[in-house]
Amino acid sequence: MNIDKTISFLKKLLFSLLLLCMFQVSSLQAVSGVGNIEFGFIKTASVGFSEFLREFREAVGLPEFKSQASLSQNDNRLRLVGYGFSDTVPQGEFAATQISALNSDVPAEVIGETLVYPNPFRMNGEGAVIYYNLSKAMDIEVQIYDMMANMVVKKQFNATARYAEESHNKLPINAQVFGNVSLPAGAYFYLLINNGNVLAKGKMAIIP
Amino acid sequence: MIRVLIILFLFVNITLGITDYFKPSALVGTSAENIRMGNISSFSDSSDSIFSNPAALYRMPRYSGTLFVTKFMDEVSYRSFSGALRTIYGNVGFGYYTAGVQDIPKTQIGLDGLLDESLKTFQNLIDNKNVIVERIGSFGYKNTQMQASYQFSKTRRFHMGIALNYYLEQIASVSGKGVSLDFGLIYLARKFAIAASFYNILPNSQLTYSNGEKQALPLESSYAVKYKWDDFTILGQLKFATSDNKLLKSFGVNYKPDWLPYIRGSFGYKEAPIKRLIDNKFEDTKIGNIVLGVGLEFRGVSFDYAHEKSEHKVFNHKHYFSVSFKQ
Numbered sequence: 001m002n003i004d005k006t007i008s009f010l011k012k013l014l015f016s017l018l019l020l021c022m023f024q025v026s027s028l029q030a031v032s033g034v035g036n037i038e039f040g041f042i043k044t045a046s047v048g049f050s051e052f053l054r055e056f057r058e059a060v061g062l063p064e065f066k067s068q069a070s071l072s073q074n075d076n077r078l079r080l081v082g083y084g085f086s087d088t089v090p091q092g093e094f095a096a097t098q099i100s101a102l103n104s105d106v107p108a109e110v111i112g113e114t115l116v117y118p119n120p121f122r123m124n125g126e127g128a129v130i131y132y133n134l135s136k137a138m139d140i141e142v143q144i145y146d147m148m149a150n151m152v153v154k155k156q157f158n159a160t161a162r163y164a165e166e167s168h169n170k171l172p173i174n175a176q177v178f179g180n181v182s183l184p185a186g187a188y189f190y191l192l193i194n195n196g197n198v199l200a201k202g203k204m205a206i207i208p
Numbered sequence: 209m210i211r212v213l214i215i216l217f218l219f220v221n222i223t224l225g226i227t228d229y230f231k232p233s234a235l236v237g238t239s240a241e242n243i244r245m246g247n248i249s250s251f252s253d254s255s256d257s258i259f260s261n262p263a264a265l266y267r268m269p270r271y272s273g274t275l276f277v278t279k280f281m282d283e284v285s286y287r288s289f290s291g292a293l294r295t296i297y298g299n300v301g302f303g304y305y306t307a308g309v310q311d312i313p314k315t316q317i318g319l320d321g322l323l324d325e326s327l328k329t330f331q332n333l334i335d336n337k338n339v340i341v342e343r344i345g346s347f348g349y350k351n352t353q354m355q356a357s358y359q360f361s362k363t364r365r366f367h368m369g370i371a372l373n374y375y376l377e378q379i380a381s382v383s384g385k386g387v388s389l390d391f392g393l394i395y396l397a398r399k400f401a402i403a404a405s406f407y408n409i410l411p412n413s414q415l416t417y418s419n420g421e422k423q424a425l426p427l428e429s430s431y432a433v434k435y436k437w438d439d440f441t442i443l444g445q446l447k448f449a450t451s452d453n454k455l456l457k458s459f460g461v462n463y464k465p466d467w468l469p470y471i472r473g474s475f476g477y478k479e480a481p482i483k484r485l486i487d488n489k490f491e492d493t494k495i496g497n498i499v500l501g502v503g504l505e506f507r508g509v510s511f512d513y514a515h516e517k518s519e520h521k522v523f524n525h526k527h528y529f530s531v532s533f534k535q
Contacts, residue, residue, distance in 0.1 A: 117315040117333065117341040120380050126330045131315075131341035147307060147351075148236060149280045149518045149526065150495065152484040170334050170341075179490045181483060184231065185379065185423060187309040187349040189281055191521055198522060203283065203312045205349050207382045208228060208421035 109135045110192055110200035116173070120205035123182040127174025132192055132200060133167060140164040141193040142171060147186055153178070173204075229451040230386070230415045230423040232375065233307035233351045234259045235480075236286055237514075239276050240528040244501030244514035245460030246476025248443045250394065250403035250432040254510075254532040255292035258301040258357040260430070261392035261405040262369025265299040265359035268292045272534040281523045284309055290355075298360040301371075309349040314380070318342040347380040357390075365396040375415055375425070386415035388425045400435045426451035439465050443476070452481035454494050475500035495519075501528070509533045 111133040121128035130142065137159045144153035155171075157164040163171045175182045185208045192200040238256040242249035250261040256274040257264035276288040290303035317333055318340045333339045357371035371390040377383065388408040395402050406429050413425035430447040445458040460476030479496045501514035514528040 113313070113343060115313055115315045115341045115343055117317060119313060119315050120347070120382070129334060129341075143521060145281065145520055147233070147280065147284045147309070148480070149284075149520045149523065150480070150482050150484070151486070151519050152482070154484075154486045156487060168337055168340060172334060178485050181485070181490060182228070184229065185377070185384075186231075186351070187284065187312065187379075189283060193521065201522075203309065205309075205312050205347070205379045207379050207419065208384065208415075208417050208423050 106136045108138045108194045108197070108199065111135055114190075114192060114200040114202045116190075116202060116204040120207045121173075122208070123173075123175050123178070123206055125174065127172060127177070128204065129170040129172050130190060130202070130204075131168070131170050134165065134169060137164060137166045138194050140169075143191045143193065144173075145189045145191075146183075147188075152183060152188070153190075228421075228423045229426045230375065230377065230384070231426075231451075232305070232353050232373075233286060234288070234305045234353055236278070236307070237276075237528060238288055238290070238303075238305065239274050239530040239532065240501055240512035240514040241503055241510070241530060241532070243516070243528050244474045244476060244499050244503075244512065245441075245443055245462050246445065246458035246499060247478045248432055248445045248458050248460055248476070250392070250405060250430070250445070251401060251434045251443065254534065255290040255301055256288065256303065256530075256532070258290060258292065258303050258355060258369075258371055259288075259305065259353075261394065261403050261432075262301065262357035262359050262371040262390060263367045263392035263394040263403065263405075265292050265301050265357065265369055266361055266367040266394065268294050268299045268301075268359075269534050270294050272532065274530060274532040276528070276530040278526065278528045280518070280526060281520055298358055301355075301357040301359070303353070303355040303357075305353040305355075307351045311346045312349060312380075313343045314345040314347050315341050316344050348378070349380075350376075350378045352376045352378075367394045367396075368392070377415060377417075382417055382419050384415035384417035384421075384423065386413065386423075386425060388413040399437075400433060403430075403432045403434075405430045405432075424451075439463055449481065452492075452494075454481050456481065456494060457496075460499075470504055470506050471502065472505070473500075473502045508535055 114130065114132040116128050116130050118128055134140070139157070139159050140163065141154065141156045143151055146152050163169050183206055185206050187203060187205050189203050190201065191198050237243040237247050238249060238259040239252065239254060241254065242252055242256070249257050249259065250264055252264055253267040254274045255268070255272040256276065271291070271293045273291045274289070278286045280286070284307060286307045288303065288305040290301065292299060292301035352375070354374045355371050357369055359367060359369035361367045369392045373388045373390065375386045375388070389410045390405065390407045391409055392405045393403065408425040408427050415423045415425065426449050428447065428449045430445055432443065432445040435442045441462040441464070443460040447456040447458070456479040458476065458478040460474055462472060462474040464472040476499050477496060478499060479494045481494050483492050497516050499514055499516045501512060503510055503512040510532045512530045516526040518524050518526050
């Protein structure tokens with residue numbers, strides 16, 4: 001009985017590996033972890049997590065997730081815990097429909113100049129947006145300082161959240177976002193930070 | 209004296225302003241010497257004291273001047289110059305304080321692959337991935353305060369001063385102008401002195417902007433005490449601003465040893481009001497900072513330095529420099 005299960009598992013594993021090659025896996029590296037499997041990925045914003053899991057499972061060729069298997073999504077890592085693997089399994093980077101490949105070689109950076117539009121602007125009303133172009137989805141912390149170097153705003157966005165997506169991001173700045181509190185007129189300075197590293201900085205002005 | 213203080217205290221602290229307030233840049237400090245003592249300048253014998261208490265001009269010799277510079281975050285330049293002169297009609301002083309930021313990007317919406325100009329709306333900017341932001345130039349920000357003050361002494365122990373301020377704030381093509389009046393008192397006892405300052409005491413003190421908006425100049429009052437003990441001077445101050453509705457505390461200790469005549473050192477603590485949004489939680493609070501520094505004085509010329517920690521991630525130190533001369 002156990003031999004049958006093992007053979008069945010090895011077949012599934014072999015099938016998965018073949019599918020990995022078909023989906024242009026850019027790199028494979030072995031990872032140890034009895035009973036666990038972990039993948040790196042980038043999920044596009046338009047796909048819900050459950051839909052993503054279904055597509056992921058179909059792309060990789062894994063069977064339906066069992067109830068005892070737990071899933072977690074953190075730091076763009078998909079972890080299938082207690083999945084029944086008992087040996088070293090591949091950790092891959094996948095490209096599939098609406099699942100873009102994670103390239104670990106892509107540095108976390110802001111592409112081009114980070115700007116505010118309009119600039120200067122009024123806090124009341126539409127306000128403005130901080131515009132930035134990220135090289136990939138990543139955790140982003142936005143800090144805004146007043147002219148006396150006091151931090152007046154700190155906001156954090158998880159890599160899977162809005163305003164931390166790959167490509168163009170536009171973070172609104174207005175009284176509504178700030179809990180109906182206006183920043184006084186003056187010049188302000190902002191930083192975009194990822195994992196403690198300042199990726200970009202910029203300045204803006206608020207008029208009364 | 210006490211009656212005057214009580215009346216002014218009630219007047220300043222009962223009057224309510226409007227919601228948008230202008231904050232002069234001089235709140236940063238007007239000399240490194242005062243900043244290193246908790247930014248308490250009501251008892252300074254330099255001309256920069258006019259920014260905080262014009263009555264302090266009673267200590268002027270024949271003339272005095274102060275230059276002050278600092279730069280925050282490698283972006284905001286603070287500069288001030290003040291001078292004071294003793295005349296037969298009383299002491300007069302003048303001051304100029306400016307804070308400026310250069311090269312703030314001016315921007316426009318660009319379309320990445322789209323040609324329809326009607327898409328250039330603000331909502332579309334947020335929603336549409338194809339709408340990008342482009343730099344088309346730059347502008348500057350400048351905040352200037354000019355002051356003229358006059359001081360006279362009622363008795364040898366009781367001094368009064370008044371200061372007229374002119375404010376100018378320029379943000380790109382928008383500019384705001386306003387005038388205000390400050391009033392200060394100092395009373396000297398044998399070992400200690402007390403001072404009271406009242407800022408923007410004219411009704412409806414405000415800046416009027418070219419776009420039709422207004423910002424009030426907040427009514428503020430501060431009450432300071434100085435105590436001399438051996439080689440030490442101990443200072444304390446309470447400041448109340450109607451705009452923030454907070455009581456701000458400051459204190460400082462200055463050490464000027466007899467055995468080392470040219471050098472003095474000091475440290476202090478100062479509080480400042482702040483409204484901020486941290487991790488989606490709004491805070492209306494005050495922040496306290498330790499300040500310290502040293503000074504060198506020789507033949508009426510003094511050089512001062514003050515240091516303060518900053519919470520900025522990159523530029524986490526603030527350095528202040530000033531030079532004063534008196535004759």
